[in-house]
Amino acid sequence: MSDIAYEPLSVENLGARLGTITAITDLLGTDTQSWDIKEVGDGNLNLVFVVKSPAGSLIVKQALPYVRLVGDSWPLPLKRAFFEYHALIRQAKRDPGTVPEVYHFDEQQALIVMEYFTPHKILRYRLMAGEKTEGMAKVLGNFCARTLFRGSDLSMKTAEKKADAALFLQSVELCDITETLVFSDPYFKAERNHHNPEIDSLVQTLRRDVDLKVEAHHLKSKFCSNGETMLHGDFHTGSVMATDTETKIIDPEFALYGPMGFDIGMLLANFWMSYYSQPAHAEKPGARDAFQEWILQQVEEIWSVFCTEFAHLWRTERTGILYEHTLYEDQGQALASEQALAQRLTDIWQDTLGFAGIELIRRTLSLAHNADNEAIGDEKLRAVGETHGLLLARELVVGRRGMPSISQVHDLVRQIGAGAAL
Amino acid sequence: MSDIAYEPLSVENLGARLGTITAITDLLGTDTQSWDIKEVGDGNLNLVFVVKSPAGSLIVKQALPYVRLVGDSWPLPLKRAFFEYHALIRQAKRDPGTVPEVYHFDEQQALIVMEYFTPHKILRYRLMAGEKTEGMAKVLGNFCARTLFRGSDLSMKTAEKKADAALFLQSVELCDITETLVFSDPYFKAERNHHNPEIDSLVQTLRRDVDLKVEAHHLKSKFCSNGETMLHGDFHTGSVMATDTETKIIDPEFALYGPMGFDIGMLLANFWMSYYSQPAHAEKPGARDAFQEWILQQVEEIWSVFCTEFAHLWRTERTGILYEHTLYEDQGQALASEQALAQRLTDIWQDTLGFAGIELIRRTLSLAHNADNEAIGDEKLRAVGETHGLLLARELVVGRRGMPSISQVHDLVRQIGAGAAL
Numbered sequence: 001m002s003d004i005a006y007e008p009l010s011v012e013n014l015g016a017r018l019g020t021i022t023a024i025t026d027l028l029g030t031d032t033q034s035w036d037i038k039e040v041g042d043g044n045l046n047l048v049f050v051v052k053s054p055a056g057s058l059i060v061k062q063a064l065p066y067v068r069l070v071g072d073s074w075p076l077p078l079k080r081a082f083f084e085y086h087a088l089i090r091q092a093k094r095d096p097g098t099v100p101e102v103y104h105f106d107e108q109q110a111l112i113v114m115e116y117f118t119p120h121k122i123l124r125y126r127l128m129a130g131e132k133t134e135g136m137a138k139v140l141g142n143f144c145a146r147t148l149f150r151g152s153d154l155s156m157k158t159a160e161k162k163a164d165a166a167l168f169l170q171s172v173e174l175c176d177i178t179e180t181l182v183f184s185d186p187y188f189k190a191e192r193n194h195h196n197p198e199i200d201s202l203v204q205t206l207r208r209d210v211d212l213k214v215e216a217h218h219l220k221s222k223f224c225s226n227g228e229t230m231l232h233g234d235f236h237t238g239s240v241m242a243t244d245t246e247t248k249i250i251d252p253e254f255a256l257y258g259p260m261g262f263d264i265g266m267l268l269a270n271f272w273m274s275y276y277s278q279p280a281h282a283e284k285p286g287a288r289d290a291f292q293e294w295i296l297q298q299v300e301e302i303w304s305v306f307c308t309e310f311a312h313l314w315r316t317e318r319t320g321i322l323y324e325h326t327l328y329e330d331q332g333q334a335l336a337s338e339q340a341l342a343q344r345l346t347d348i349w350q351d352t353l354g355f356a357g358i359e360l361i362r363r364t365l366s367l368a369h370n371a372d373n374e375a376i377g378d379e380k381l382r383a384v385g386e387t388h389g390l391l392l393a394r395e396l397v398v399g400r401r402g403m404p405s406i407s408q409v410h411d412l413v414r415q416i417g418a419g420a421a422l
Numbered sequence: 423m424s425d426i427a428y429e430p431l432s433v434e435n436l437g438a439r440l441g442t443i444t445a446i447t448d449l450l451g452t453d454t455q456s457w458d459i460k461e462v463g464d465g466n467l468n469l470v471f472v473v474k475s476p477a478g479s480l481i482v483k484q485a486l487p488y489v490r491l492v493g494d495s496w497p498l499p500l501k502r503a504f505f506e507y508h509a510l511i512r513q514a515k516r517d518p519g520t521v522p523e524v525y526h527f528d529e530q531q532a533l534i535v536m537e538y539f540t541p542h543k544i545l546r547y548r549l550m551a552g553e554k555t556e557g558m559a560k561v562l563g564n565f566c567a568r569t570l571f572r573g574s575d576l577s578m579k580t581a582e583k584k585a586d587a588a589l590f591l592q593s594v595e596l597c598d599i600t601e602t603l604v605f606s607d608p609y610f611k612a613e614r615n616h617h618n619p620e621i622d623s624l625v626q627t628l629r630r631d632v633d634l635k636v637e638a639h640h641l642k643s644k645f646c647s648n649g650e651t652m653l654h655g656d657f658h659t660g661s662v663m664a665t666d667t668e669t670k671i672i673d674p675e676f677a678l679y680g681p682m683g684f685d686i687g688m689l690l691a692n693f694w695m696s697y698y699s700q701p702a703h704a705e706k707p708g709a710r711d712a713f714q715e716w717i718l719q720q721v722e723e724i725w726s727v728f729c730t731e732f733a734h735l736w737r738t739e740r741t742g743i744l745y746e747h748t749l750y751e752d753q754g755q756a757l758a759s760e761q762a763l764a765q766r767l768t769d770i771w772q773d774t775l776g777f778a779g780i781e782l783i784r785r786t787l788s789l790a791h792n793a794d795n796e797a798i799g800d801e802k803l804r805a806v807g808e809t810h811g812l813l814l815a816r817e818l819v820v821g822r823r824g825m826p827s828i829s830q831v832h833d834l835v836r837q838i839g840a841g842a843a844l
Binding site: 163326336 | 574591629640650746748749753757765
């Protein structure tokens with residue numbers, strides 16, 4: 001199949017086109033007539049098929065030459081499948097068992113055949129429904145620690161890290177989406193923006209806020225230049241799939257080498273948006289109070305697990321060219337590497353808060369909003385959670401260097417949610 | 423010539439091998455018998471020939487497959503000529519007239535034929551001789567501002583910047599030299615280190631200094647990951663050629679994408695080393711006092727010119743994806759971009775001081791020392807300047823965030839030089 005020109009798959013031709021690939025028939029059997037094929041792509045960019053047979057199941061994800069959400073007026077290179085494939089196999093190595101196993105990759109057709117997580121649902125929708133997932137924070141915190149640490153000069157051979165960073169620097173168009181829609185568009189009246197008219201006054205205030213706009217671009221500068229590690233690049237609650245007891249991570253097509261705090265920051269922001277949107281999703285007033293607290297507990301645990309695992313890897317797998325044992329432990333100065341660790345975690349923490357604020361703002365003011373808020377039909381009701389998120393965001397972006405702990409941040413989250421700032 | 427396998431040039435065969443290349447014969451004429459060929463490479467790595475004819479002159483620089491200083495026991499890829507060529511043509515575009523014009527590049531033979539600066543001498547030796555160069559600070563400050571600004575996401579189209587960063591990420595072995603010899607070796611008893619036995623006690627103290635060793639690796643981390651702009655990469659006073667009135671910059675084979683403060687930091691450190699070594703080169707006690715002050719004036723002017731030109735480019739050429747006009751000027755908030763500029767210059771300043779400290783230390787403790795000190799035969803006398811440099815370095819690396827201005831740093835430089843800290 002890889003010899004023919006790119007052509008989008010369809011429910012009708014998928015069996016004929018993929019039915020001779022051993023890696024696929026090993027799982028589904030060769031009787032393509034028995035395959036049950038559904039197109040389920042609800043994302044913004046790609047075709048996604050669930051294919052089931054009596055023998056098994058899998059996902060076929062194929063890039064389209066444009067942004068699906070917008071149409072062919074916004075072209076986007078097929079090569080993003082290449083970057084997603086390369087990110088997936090690296091993540092699988094760095095944190096086994098959390099991302100879908102890749103069964104087959106066809107660069108020409110821009111398609112990845114991979115593990116189907118079932119009965120998992122997108123975490124964002126589970127949170128909107130008030131559904132808890134056991135063990136989730138542990139999976140997410142460990143995933144961040146392991147992929148961030150093991151993809152960096154703290155761990156990798158530097159020649160491999162440099163080659164890898166160069167590879168992902170080819171992902172110009174996907175990075176451009178983040179650079180533009182996340183870091184710039186929200187801060188002025190850009191063409192693709194839209195926002196709830198009920199928050200218009202706050203939006204104008206934020207777009208006049210010099211400190212906010214300057215800090216936003218200090219963070220953009222870090223995002224563009226500081227290639228510390230391979231990031232997922234789009235690590236929100238829509239890139240997580242979960243059941244009551246299992247958590248999996250998908251969709252790293254925006255992968256890039258960037259600053260460590262970016263993934264965790266984006267993730268935390270999405271939990272905080274979920275937190276603020278809960279009252280609007282509540283079956284009756286107060287019905288989600290406990291669930292809101294559960295969300296904050298998850299965030300605290302994600303950060304705590306991240307720090308613990310990052311520190312564990314720092315102590316046991318620090319084999320790269322940074323903070324070498326020769327300088328510290330081998331001189332009987334193990335506390336020197338602990339001092340360095342504490343300072344690096346402080347840096348990551350401040351970046352995390354900054355990027356979280358950036359994500360909160362872009363999800364409310366830029367092109368791609370999040371279902372947590374968008375599913376709230378009543379604009380006035382939606383505006384409440386959106387306003388809380390934006391007020392928090394401003395404090396995080398501008399004040400990130402003065403927020404020592406997650407509990408202090410959550411004190412602020414609750415104060416804002418309780419209307420103290422309104 | 424580029425079809426045949428790599429072979430080092432010699433004074434004997436250079437005429438025959440290069441005498442058919444039009445770009446060369448256009449300058450020297452075709453009568454290779456009239457060429458006057460001298461091998462003058464006094465650097466650590468390469469063959470360098472000066473070729474003169476009645477019609478003109480040029481430099482032929484050819485990489486060797488090993489480190490010349492050490493021999494073939496230390497192999498080093500020929501590809502460094504490729505990176506030097508690519509750095510030279512970019513620098514020429516970004517700051518016309520300061521680097522040698524390239525007449526011819528042969529990747530296979532790892533050779534660059536370029537402009538011969540004559541009667542220019544290496545700046546380091548001019549400083550050792552107490553010779554001043556008019557206009558030097560302006561050239562060096564402007565060169566830093568223009569190359570750093572114009573090679574970054576502040577100015578370039580980001581697709582070009584990413585492709586360029588990826589290109590230079592291939593320079594693994596040259597980066598490894600900096601990463602190892604500059605940032606790690608000095609801080610423990612590494613095999614290739616050597617130092618003056620007269621400073622042994624201070625060296626031991628520095629190698630036990632936890633804060634210093636931790637900060638050194640925070641700076642190494644920035645060097646390895648923060649690819650803000652194309653750096654010269656080896657910007658010391660040995661990479662500058664000067665007459666009484668002209669200043670030129672050569673030898674960017676260590677070019678890489680890295681943090682903005684690195685080049686200026688290395689440069690300032692070399693001036694401070696020159697400052698501290700002056701008394702040992704003085705014709706009689708006190709004979710270099712005025713020249714020492716001239717050196718500090720040059721440093722102040724380099725920093726001041728750098729800031730002025732960087733600000734000028736910030737205001738007139740900020741066409742990249744960072745701190746976009748759409749967010750600031752176009753909203754009638756020009757002071758927002760001034761706020762961002764001031765903060766970025768502060769960041770660059772702090773990095774500059776940190777990298778300067780790193781350079782001071784490695785030039786005294788690691789493999790490659792500098793002639794300013796090495797030319798002082800008397801170990802006790804040499805130890806005085808070395809000690810001053812190391813004491814300054816420690817303060818710069820650990821205290822860089824608390825040093826607001828160059829005059830405050832120079833107050834410290836003078837205090838240490840006057841023996842206050844001994």
